[in-house]
Amino acid sequence: MKTKLYLLFFFVFPLFMSACRGDDPIPDPPVDGKRTVLVYMAADNSINPLASFTDGDLEELKAGMASIDNTSDMHLLVYIDTGFPRLIEIENKGGTVVETIVKEYEDRNSCGVAETQEVFNDVFGNSLYKAESYGLIYWSHGEGWIPTPLPSTRWIGNDKTGGGHYMNIEDLKLVLQNAPHFDFIMFDACFMQSVEVAYELRDCCDYYIGFPAENPGPGAAYDRMFPFIFQKGAAVEMAIGTFAAYDEIYTGKIGSNSNWTMGTAIDVLKSSELENLAAATANALSGVTADREVLRSSVFDYDQRKVGSSYYVGYYDFVEMMEKLVVDEVVLDEWKQAYDAASVCWKKTPMIYSMSVGMFSMKRANGVSHYIPSTATSAAAQAANAAYRSTSWYSAVGLARLGW
Numbered sequence: 384m385k386t387k388l389y390l391l392f393f394f395v396f397p398l399f400m401s402a403c404r405g406d407d408p409i410p411d412p413p414v415d416g417k418r419t420v421l422v423y424m425a426a427d428n429s430i431n432p433l434a435s436f437t438d439g440d441l442e443e444l445k446a447g448m449a450s451i452d453n454t455s456d457m458h459l460l461v462y463i464d465t466g467f468p469r470l471i472e473i474e475n476k477g478g479t480v481v482e483t484i485v486k487e488y489e490d491r492n493s494c495g496v497a498e499t500q501e502v503f504n505d506v507f508g509n510s511l512y513k514a515e516s517y518g519l520i521y522w523s524h525g526e527g528w529i530p531t532p533l534p535s536t537r538w539i540g541n542d543k544t545g546g547g548h549y550m551n552i553e554d555l556k557l558v559l560q561n562a563p564h565f566d567f568i569m570f571d572a573c574f575m576q577s578v579e580v581a582y583e584l585r586d587c588c589d590y591y592i593g594f595p596a597e598n599p600g601p602g603a604a605y606d607r608m609f610p611f612i613f614q615k616g617a618a619v620e621m622a623i624g625t626f627a628a629y630d631e632i633y634t635g636k637i638g639s640n641s642n643w644t645m646g647t648a649i650d651v652l653k654s655s656e657l658e659n660l661a662a663a664t665a666n667a668l669s670g671v672t673a674d675r676e677v678l679r680s681s682v683f684d685y686d687q688r689k690v691g692s693s694y695y696v697g698y699y700d701f702v703e704m705m706e707k708l709v710v711d712e713v714v715l716d717e718w719k720q721a722y723d724a725a726s727v728c729w730k731k732t733p734m735i736y737s738m739s740v741g742m743f744s745m746k747r748a749n750g751v752s753h754y755i756p757s758t759a760t761s762a763a764a765q766a767a768n769a770a771y772r773s774t775s776w777y778s779a780v781g782l783a784r785l786g787w
Contacts, residue, residue, distance in 0.1 A: 418566075418613045419458040419514040421506050422605075424465075425493040425523035425550070436640075437465055440522070440605055441473075445482070447609030448475045457613045458512045460485065462502045464493040470505055494523075494550035499558050507562050516615050517563045519588070521555075522571040522602065527698060528552060528579035528754065528774060552583055559587040567592060567618040571603045574685065574698050576650045577752040582661060582776040585654040590618035590727075592651050595698065595752050596685040596745075597737050599647050600640040604628030619728040622651045626730035633732045635742060645742060646732025650750035656725035661779040663721035667709045673785050678755050682707060683747040687737035696767075698752035726750055756787045 422444065424437055444461065448454060454475040462470045468488035474481050486505055491498050506512055559565075568584060569592035570576075576593030584591060607624035611617035629647040638644030683700040690697075702722060709715040729750035734742045754771055757764040771777055771787070 420518040443605035446606040645736035648731035651728035701753040702749035
């Protein structure tokens with residue numbers, strides 16, 4: 384940290400002399416804090432020039448810290464790459480919010496495994512930030528579950544350094560497996576509340592927070608997530624806070640990035656219930672046959688981009704998909720109990736905004752997406768289907784039985 388380096392410069396010589404005399408006690412090791420949260424902003428991409436969203440979110444984080452009287456046992460670290468990568472800490476010192484540069488990095492691909500791992504080590508491997516519990520917010524573009532280089536699929540994080548890089552979910556999982564267990568992981572990115580991604584990361588966190596569709600341009604309302612961001616088991620309150628910020632100004636009409644009146648939708652999944660949900664889904668789909676194209680044309684789709692375009696993926700509503708597949712009402716009700724146990728918070732405005740179609744209705748939306756493989760014969764469609772078969776969710780549910 385820059386401030387700490389200056390302090391060391393001034394005090395290292397007296398400390399050395401004191402240690403030589405041997406008449407001063409050995410300093411106590413750092414005391415563990417209550418919570419350390421890392422906000423990882425992979426912002427060296429098209430998000431940054433749109434509307435200075437990074438600056439706005441930093442101000443919201445500072446406002447949130449200002450609302451807490453005592454943050455001595457709380458650590459808020461923000462890694463931000465807008466072309467000048469740096470790790471900062473935001474603190475409330477006696478009512479004054481202070482931003483300190485912890486480390487500066489060379490220009491880099493912030494979506495690379497090694498680069499991300501380095502930042503995680505600088506935070507979670509630093510004894511200064513050791514805590515009773517941890518939280519992670521990943522801020523960038525997002526595209527659900529299928530791995531790049533397939534068009535627009537299965538990745539979180541976009542960095543344009545050297546041409547364009549993406550963080551695949553399986554790569555992020557590798558990084559997370561070397562990090563502490565998180566109380567919550569939140570993706571401040573589009574299309575990330577998919578059951579496939581949540582299931583992949585189920586062992587990494589207690590709660591998984593995400594937006595199932597395109598999230599608002601300004602992103603999560605960080606100032607409204609305090610003090611819950613530092614409270615264990617408060618993921619639901621975090622989601623409610625960020626939803627309320629948009630719900631309060633919702634008009635259902637086109638606004639602007641600085642006055643987002645177009646609403647939002649956000650969901651929280653409880654990780655400990657996801658294996659039970661997978662088992663319930665496998666049971667409910669036993670013996671079921673499905674016409675995939677009928678499903679794809681009839682189930683609510685969070686992805687409003689043009690079908691057939693290079694950007695379109697298809698993020699279908701999980702609940703509505705199951706309602707169309709499972710005809711036995713008793714079995715469906717049992718499945719819904721498992722789903723409700725996993726989806727512990729679901730908030731939506733009546734309509735939300737898509738860059739492709741403008742405002743669209745969320746009446747049929749239930750909060751979590753599920754992929755339905757395409758029957759198209761194109762190389763891209765077949766590659767996407769093949770990639771889907773490699774997901775943990777596909778295997779756990781036994782989707783091969785449906786011919787998926």
